[in-house]
Amino acid sequence: MLPNTMRHVFPPVGKKRTAGKGIGSVTGQGICHAFTPDGRCVSLLKILLTNFCIYDCAYCVSRRSSNVRRARFSVDEVVRLTLDLYRRNCIEGLFLSSGIVQSADETTADLVRVAKTLRLDHGFRGYVHLKMIPGTSAELLDELGFMLTGCQ
Ligand code: SF4
Secondary structure (H helix, E strand, O other): OOOHHHHOOOOOOOOOOOOOOOOOOOOOOEEEEEEOOOOOEEEEEEEEOEOOOOOOOOOOOOOOOOOOOOOEOOHHHHHHHHHHHHHOOOOOEEEEEOOOOOOHHHHHHHHHHHHHHHHHHOOOOOEEEEOOOOOOOHHHHHHHHHHHHHOO
8 A cells, every 4th residue: 555645656556647638747757746634736746766576576667677777866966946936936846755775774775865855965855755664674674764744
């Protein structure tokens, strides 16, 4: 079951996006709409830090055995992209997920670095959603949680 914040980002299971019918659209990545807990519809930059992954989940395009091209943003690239798009009024926040590189802690440390740089170095007060990876140490999860809620 997807968490609440993610359910609105992906199209309902079994429904196709039909050009010219209905209202709005969602895509797998890029700038996507999501609903905040208070009911506002916001535009988020929804990207992966990387699509490299050490795991091989059968349903996932980023799985280790997939033959897709691999890429990885640096922390600074994600920060710059987020701030640039925010200043141009294209997004209200960042929805950052990632494949798992080396270990849960290694990957989470990079995700936390993105949030820290945005929040503490640039004073960014927009929405930030980060992936929580099973197996991450309690210390890093505390830091991640603080970056999302405690320092706003
Ligand atoms: S990115 Fe997540 S879902 Fe995809 S293969 Fe890696 S661990 Fe599995």
